[in-house]
Structure formats: structure tokens, C-alpha cells
Amino acid sequence: MSVLSITRLDYNSANFNQQLESRLNWDSTEDLQIHQRVMEIISAIRKCGDQALIEFTNLFDQCHFNSASELELNRELLEQAWLNLPRAQALALQAAATRIRAYAEQQKLQSWQFTEADGTVLGQKVTALDKAGLYVPGGKAAYPSSVLMNAIPAKVAGVGELIMVVPTPHGETNALVLAAAFVAGVDRVFTIGGAQAIAALAYGTETIPAVDKIVGPGNIYVATAKKLVFGQVGIDMIAGPSEILIICDGQTNPDWIAMDLFSQAEHDENAQAILISPDAAFLDQVEASMNKLLPEMERSEIITRSLLSRGAFIKVNDLNQAAEISNRIAPEHLELSVADPESLSLAIRHAGAIFMGRYTAEALGDYCAGPNHVLPTSGTARFSSPLGVYDFQKRSSLINCSEAGAKDLGKISSVLARGESLTAHARSAEFRI
Template sequence: MIDISQLNYSSADFWQQLTHLLAWEGVSDAAVTETVRNILADVKKRGDAAVVEYSCRFDRLNVSTMAELEIPLNRAQAALNNIPVVQRQALEQAAERVRRYHEHQKQDSWQYTEADGTVLGQQVTPLDRAGLYVPGGKAAYPSSVLMNALPAKVAGVKELIMVVPTPDGEVNELVLAAAAIAGVDRIFAVGGAQAVAALAYGTETIPQVDKIVGPGNIFVATAKGMVFGTVGIDMIAGPSEILVICDGKTDPDWIAMDLFSQAEHDEDAQSILVSPDADFLRRVSESIEKLLPTMERQEIITTSLNSRGALIQVADLDEAIEVANFIAAEHLELSVDDPAEMAKKIRHAGAIFMGRYTPEALGDYCAGPNHVLPTSRTARFSSPLGVYDFQKRSSLIQVSAEGAQPLGKIASVLARGESLTAHARSAEYRLKS
């Protein structure tokens, strides 16, 4: 039975209730932390041997060398050739849309010359090598392969290493097919914290990468947090979220299913509807009860909605916008008459889905923008994964002899003010008098 929270903006303790609803503790417990720390240290020390040992233990594999854990690229191509035509076409069409969108994000180097001949600018270069973690086994997400690999390729990353666990030797054909389409360079049947360690530190077989991207379980997320600094990471993602703002004019069945689309991910996922129309909230609640028995993941959806879901009544759409900016949701649907105008007032959201015909699900697969998005209110300060995550920027500074005169004097004054004499004298040496 659904017992979803009902909140009202007019309540005296509304913000307290909302804050409590949004709270999610994603920190690993002591046992997970200790396990991951030991695995990282072991892989760093023993390399391939440790990776093979953990893969056999955790994924129940029977292998003795890393060579047995590398999946040849022709195996991925064979998967692409052998999957049903309709699936191949869907993957290829989605990939093309994702690639085309991300090409618009690519940044170029730039520079300008000042009147005295001093040249300043920025040189943009891609990462040399990136690592892509892909969940494996039954939890297979070929869409995540496309969303993580294609921006890296558009950025110009020279080598993309994919790791994917294959518990009990179970290989997902769609994941391999997606890897072939995205142009992944090497694939290893390795998962868990040991895969993150191998990518971060490098082994005799798996090369060290510059950045690790891609979703994983609590062990993977914990490992990514621990290796940050040795390598870059995309983000530590929390449970999936959707916030829908609706004026009451959209079919309530549509909105109920949009809420389900995130709730079915897992029990911690969060689905929230905000509307100024009390009767519409009631009708959506009725749609939830009606449609829930038809869902394959009924139990997961029920737990998610009962524990973290909410129907929020506001006085008007301005209050709805205020609520949305506080929540800073991963996915925000604006199911209203003028979504473009409303979007201008949204300051915090991972992705904004505008209009009644733009369900979040399209963004997960084929709209084009990336589906790797900030969660747990981190959209207040972070952005979707993109080409820019695989590019670095180096400042360019070439000071002319003439330009060194005023700049040297400024630097000298400031350096001596900080008691850094060598800094000052280094600048002063370039002065003509």
C-alpha cells in the first residue's frame, strides 16, 4: 500500500519537513571503508595478482591470469553484430544524438595579445587516458557506457579503459555492443573496489588512468572517493531523483509513471511532485494506486515512494520554483504551459525537462544531454558530466620586455608585502632600471 508523504508549503514546519525528507546518508560504514582500504592497498602492492584473486573471490570466476580477464575488442564487435537489429539501431541512434550534443561542449584554446606585446591565453588539451566503470551482471546499463564514453571520445581522450564485472562469468551483450559503438579501447572483466584500484594505480596489465568515471555500488563509490587525488573522478553519486512541477493540466497517469521511472531504480530513489492544484495531487495519488500493480518492480517502487517520495502542495508556481531551487534535484520536469520561461528561474538542477512531452526517461537514453547528473542537492555547485570533464586547461603567459616593466613593479610591491624577497627580486631583475 502506498503511504506517500503529503507536504504543504503553508505549514509552519514545511522547510523542516522537506529537509528531513531530502536527507540521505551515503557515507560508507566502517566495515565497508576498511574492506575497501585493504583492497586498494593490496592492488597497489601486488597489481595483477591481487586483481585476479579478488575477481575470483567476489565474482566467482575461475581464472589465474589477467590475460583471461581482458575482453578482446573483437568480442565487443561480435556482440554488436549479433544483438537484435532493433537493439543495434536504438544504440546507434542514441549514440549519434549523444555524440552530436556533446560536440557542442568542446572547448578550444584561446589567447589574446595586449598592446605591449604580452600574450595571455588558455591551452585546452584532453586527458591522456580515462577509466570507465560499468556495472555488470544483471544490473547492466549500456546507456551509461554511451553517456560516459562518448564525451571522453569527443574531448579527444587518447585511450579509454572500460572495466565491467562479470559475476559467474555472465557477460552482458548490450554493454559490450555499446562499448564497440562508443569506441572503447580496452575492456577488462573486473569490477568492485579492485577495478577502481587497478585504474587508479595501474597494474602490470591495466594502465593507470587520469580520471575514473561511471556508476557503481557502495564499494565502488567508496573506492572512488579514496583514490581521488591520485586520479580524478566524476562524482560520488547518491540515489536517483526526480522532481516534477505540474500546473495540474497534464494527464495524472503520465505524472505517476514519471515518478515511477525514478522510484524503480532502488528503494532509496526519490520522487517528488509539486503542484498548486490540490485536486490534481489527489488524482495523481489515485493514478499511483491504479498503475502500481502493473509494474514489474512494484515492491521497489512502493518502498521508494513510501520512504522518500512526496506530494507537495504550494500556493502558486512561484512557490514551486522556490521549492525546486532548494531541492536542487538531479532531474527536474517542468510540466507547465510555459516551461521555457519557468526554466529561466531555475538556478539549481542537474537536467531540466521542459514541457508535457518531455519525460525524464528520454534523457536517460537518447535525448542527447548526459544522464550522469549531480544528486543529493549537489546541483547547487556541480554540473552534468560532459566533454569539459575530459579536458584540461593550462594558462598561457608570455610577457614582452615592455610588458615586464609595469608587471614587474606590481609584482615587486606585492611580493615584498608578503616578505617573499626572491619573488620580488625575480621580477625586479627584468626591470630596465
Template sequence: MNTPLKIARLDINQVDFNHHLDGLLAWEGVSDKAVNERVEEIISAVRARGDAAVVEYTARFDGLEVASMADLTLDRARLEQALDRITAEQRQALEVAAERVRLYHEHQRQDSWRYTEADGTVLGQQVTPLDRVGLYVPGGKASYPSSVLMNAIPAKVAGVPEVVMVVPTPRGEINELVLAAACLAGVDRVFTVGGAQAVAALAYGTDSIPGVDKIVGPGNIYVATAKRAVFGKVGIDMIAGPSEILVICDGQTDPDWIAMDLFSQAEHDEDAQSILLSPDADFLDAVEASLNKLLGSLERSDMVRISLESRGALIKVDSLEQACELSNRIAPEHLELSVADPDAMLLQIRHAGAIFMGRFTPEALGDYCAGPNHVLPTSGTARFSSPLGVYDFQKRSSVIFCSPEGASELAKTASVLARGESLTAHARSAEYRIK
């Protein structure tokens, strides 16, 4: 018989509730000194020796025998070959997901705009895509074709001319689904390199790997540390923490469904977080029973157990309104409103990466094929951050044109403000335009 799951049971009215909740939510994704030093060493080597350093580190870390970057480069024909190699069922699933992701993100595309004032002054904004984007994809057996779709398609919808993908192939393990997804998503170039050396190559460029304007995509602690280190030279999407799900339920959803929804995040890794809020104590009991009943059926049951016992919780609240208040405090990556009237609750939600409405909308659909992006803010950053989207691959430039009359009037105001700041050249530059 399996050992019963020891998941935290909390009540919002208990005296030490805030202390327990703060402990559950605490997450430090900061790299230690050794990781930082190693990453800095790798970045310096790639900047200094380019392709040679990338080849050297790839051979060492991925266990490959490679002579040059030619051995680590895949052309478009190889991606098309992967698309042909996968099963018909897999191809159809990828095509459906890709099309849904594309259609959703086309609604996000921003256009340039301008308006003309009465004196002929023209103000506006010019929206242009980034020139080149780098996409990091985890490699080997634990690889994610869905991440390729979610990162590459918005870039292409934004009009980015070139998307460069890096994906490690440890011990030569190539995931055909990942390459097939790259083919469907319009990825232009693929290099089978990973780790901090791949991030450094994308940031600074080598003879073979072109430098990019922004790096997106998930990775391990070395990848995350390298992204943080090169930020400023290039843009990055975010430094993501462990995956999270928060479910608010009125007690009327099948407890097996809710248990599996909680499992869906806990199976990502040991640090993932799954929390259920409900005003129905009997329902929390039922879900706990379902968790114990279903845990043994999972391939990653050991990982799920660690995740739920270290960072999971079943929390009793007084009302659904109170659950919304608590959700806003947590600001989860994924929020399920498994209630009879999710629209009524939606207006109370201020902070969440993605919101899944109703009993028939599990978070898992959002991971793969619903359409919205699955790259979402974690660790409470939904308070100020948003899902990855087309807007992350576009730049906005202000456009200003002054007619002679408009310049004369604006210059008078600018002059006063500039002299108030003791910036004489600013003032005189404006004053030259006064009629």
C-alpha cells in the same frame, strides 16, 4: 487487492512542513567503518600485488574461475562480436542514441585561445584532453549500456586517446548490450573486473590494467568508497547519491503520465526519490489515484513502493512561482516542468541537474537518447555542480608570454606585491626584468 500506497502528502503552509521536507531530503551516503576498512585493504593489496590481487578478488567476489588477467581481458574483436549479436532493433537504438549523445557533446568542446596586449605580451589558455580515462560500468544482469554511451562518448569528443572500461561479470554473466555500446562509443580496452579492486587498478595501474588520469561511472558502495579513497591520485567524476526526480505540474497533464514519471526514478532503487509539486490539490489526488492504479503493472513494484513510501512526496504549493522557489531549495537531479509555458518558468530555476521542458518531455528520454548527459549531480549538489560533459575530460593550462617591455612593466607591480608579502626572491626575480 493491493494495499494502497502510503506516499507523503504535504502542504507548504503546514506548520511542520520544513521539518518533514528536511527529513525526506536527508541522505547520508557515507560508508561505514567496515566498508572503509575493506576497501582500504583491497586498494593496498592491488597496489602491492597488482594483477595477482585483481585476479584473486575477482575470483572470490564474482564467483569466477580465472587463472590470469588474460581471462579477464576483452579485445576489440569481442566488442564487435557483441554488436553483431544483439538484435537489429537494439543496434539501431544504440546507434541513434550514440549519435545524438555525440552531436550534443560536440557543442561543449572548448578550444585554446590567446590574445596579445599592446606591448606584445601574450596571454591565453591551452586546452588539452586527458591522456587516459577509466570507465566503471556496473555488471551482471542489472547493467546499463546507456551509462557506457554517456561516459565514454564525451571523453572521445574531448579527444581522450584511450578509454579503458572495467565491467564485472559475476558468475560469468556478460551483457552483450553493454559490450555493443562500448564498441559504438569507441572504448579502447575492456577488463571484466569490478568492485574496489577495479578502481584501485585503474588508479595505480597493474601490469595488465593501465593507470588512468580520471575514473568515471557509477557503482555500489564499495566502488563509491574506493573512488573517494583514490581521489587525488586520480580525478573522479562525482560521488553520486540515489536518483531523484522533481516534477512541477500545473494540473493539466494526464495524471497517469505524471505517475509513470515518478515511477521512472523510484524503480532505480529503494533510496531513489520522487517528488511532485502542484498548486492543484485535486490534481495531487488524481496522481495519487494513478500511482495506486498503475503500481501493480511494474516489474519492480515492490522496490517502487519502498522508494515512494520512504522518500517520495506529493506537495501542495500556492503557486508555480512558489514551486520554483521550493525546487531551488531541493536542487534536484532531474526537474520536469510539466506546465503550459515552461520557458516562462525556466528563468526562475537556478539549481537542477537537467531540466525537462513541457508535458511531452519525460525524464526517461534524457536517460537514453535525448542527447544531454544523464550523469548528473544528486543530493542537492546541483547547487554547485554540473552534468558530466566534455569539459570533464579536458584540462586548461594558462599561457603567458612577456615581451621585454611587458615584463618590465609587470615586474614593477609584482615587485611591490612580493615585497609586501616578504617574498624577497619573488621580488628580485621580477626586478631583474625591469629595464
């Protein structure tokens, strides 16, 4: 295997900003053929419902369903998958679910109101969504953590019904995924996937209930479908490639840092792993660790392509500069592998999740730390947040005017409404003065 050499950037270089932007860019060009195909699938589902859903499922997943009733997995099957898990997997799944649920419980929004001096009551009513849909990749792919991270916040929020869809290519199900659905309290599971599953959740069919919001990861067809049905339903986010940014003072075991970078690079060749340090010798040590550890990795080819195409080592003068660069990148995952992560975290404004200290590997957050692993990518941490209970709740404003309050507010409203030439607005307020 050839020696892995990571692209080096230096904060003090005259063209540093240009080099950094070039490294951060990735080709997210939407394939118009995919877009057109997904539109056709959505149209067919809206027009033909279950019939189109069965046809697409049999075509794309090489299944042999004859009726829509065959698409649903009953609760007993989910429970059986849970009961048959090896003990170590069952204990790990339960421990992760417990921690994720405990963290989610802290996020619940509460209704509130206050009464003004004249008796007018203002407030906010918080209610859960009636129905939510959860997309889970299927077949040989096993992402039970994704089930827990998406389903548990929905259940904690009080969602009335949580519908999970998971494709089963060649009829193949994954026991861990089904067990996770049971542990998380998913209400119904359908063996459908792809753009057709997103369309079915958005618009409903004779068998699949229409939901209010769709969450969960998927391939380009799933992501494109989520974009196209947004507005009919809510969606969580359109996720880009996985990202990790590590700020290290040079005192952490370089093998640890190398493996942390690998942990995201192994997702796919577009994933991005960046290390920032004021210690140039440490960057050399981490690169040496990478070359030592890479042959041990099952996904070494993917890791290599990711690191060569999008990875970077950035040399800075100090940790303040490291924080400045991190805020420009707004990474999905940020590790502060330094002596005083609490102080450095005060300088961080944009990050999906911040992993504090030398012992906090990003991978812990992926599975069982408690906070959600569904995070904003591609710089969107500048304006968005991790998935949480609040994504399955909505807020309604409460306004209850007293007679005195209606008079005072009516006068203000009248002036402003007439200033906008909206006479009916003005008179509606004036009638109560």
C-alpha cells in the same frame, strides 16, 4: 495490495520547512567496515598488482582466471556483440549514440589567446586527458546507456585511451554493454569490477594501465574506492540515490506524471520522487493513477518502499513558490510539466537537468535525448554540473611577456612580493625590469 498513500506537505504549514528537510534527508552514513575493507583491497592492489587483482576477481565474481592476460576482452569480441544484436536494439543503440555524440560536440572547449598593447600574450590551452577509466556494472545488469553517456564525451574530448572495466560474475557478459562499448569507441575492456578495479585503474598493475580520471556508476564498494583514490586520479562524482522533482500546473495527464515518478522510484528504495503542484485535486488524481498503475510494475515493491519512505506531494500557492522549493532541493532531474516551461525555467537556478513541457519525460534524457544522464544528486546541483566533454579536458594558462610587459608586470609583482616578505619572488621579477 494495500493502497499507496503519499506523504503530503503544504507550503503554508507552519512547520513546512522542517517537514521538507526531514523528507530530503537520507542516511548516507559510511560503513566503517566497508571503508576498512576497501582500504585493504586498494593496498593489496598497490602492493601485489595483477596477482591481487586475479585473486579478488575470482573471489568476488566466482570466476576462474589463471593469468591477467585472460582479463581483457579483445576488440573482435566487442564487434561480434554489436553485429549479433537484434535489429531493433542495434538501431536504438546507434540512434542514441549519434544523438549523444552530436550534443557532446557542442561542448568542446577551445584554446584561446589575446595580445595586449605592449605585445604580451595571454591565453588558455585546452588539452584532453591522456587516459580515462570507465566503470560499468556487470553481470545480469545491463546499462548500455551508461557506457554511451560516459564513453562518448571522453572520445569527443580527444582522450588518448579509454579503458572500460566491467565485472563478469560467473563469467557472464552482457551483449548490449559490450556492443555499446564498441559503438562508443572504447579502446580496451577488462573483466574486473568492485573496489579492486578502481584501485587498478588508479594505480595501475602489470596489465591494467593507470588512468588520469575514473568515471561511471557502481555500488557502495566502488563509490568508497573512488573517494579513497581521489587525488591520485580525478573522479566524476560520488552519486547519491536517483531523484526526480516534477512541477505540474495540474493540466498534464495524471497517468503520465505517476509513471514519471515511478521511473526514478524503481531504481532503489532510497530514490526520491517529489511532485509539486498548486492544484490539490490534481495531487489526488496522480495518487489515484499511482494506485491504478502500480500493480503493473515489475519493480512494484521497490517503487512502493521508495515512495513511502522518501516520496512527497507538495501543495503550493503558485508556480513561483514551486520554483522556490525546487531551488532549495536542487534536484537531479526536474520536469516542468506546465503550459509555459520556458518562462518557469528562468526562475530555476539549481537542477542537474531540466525537462521542459508536458511531452518531455525524464526517461528520454536517460537514454537518447542527447544531454548526459550523469547528473549531480543530493543537492549538489547547487555547485556542480552534468558530466560532459569538459570533464575530460583540462586547461593550461599561457603567459608570454614582451620586454615592455615584463617591466610593467615586474614593478607590480615586486611591490606585492615584498609586501608578502618573499624577497626572491620580488628580485626574480626585478631582474627583468
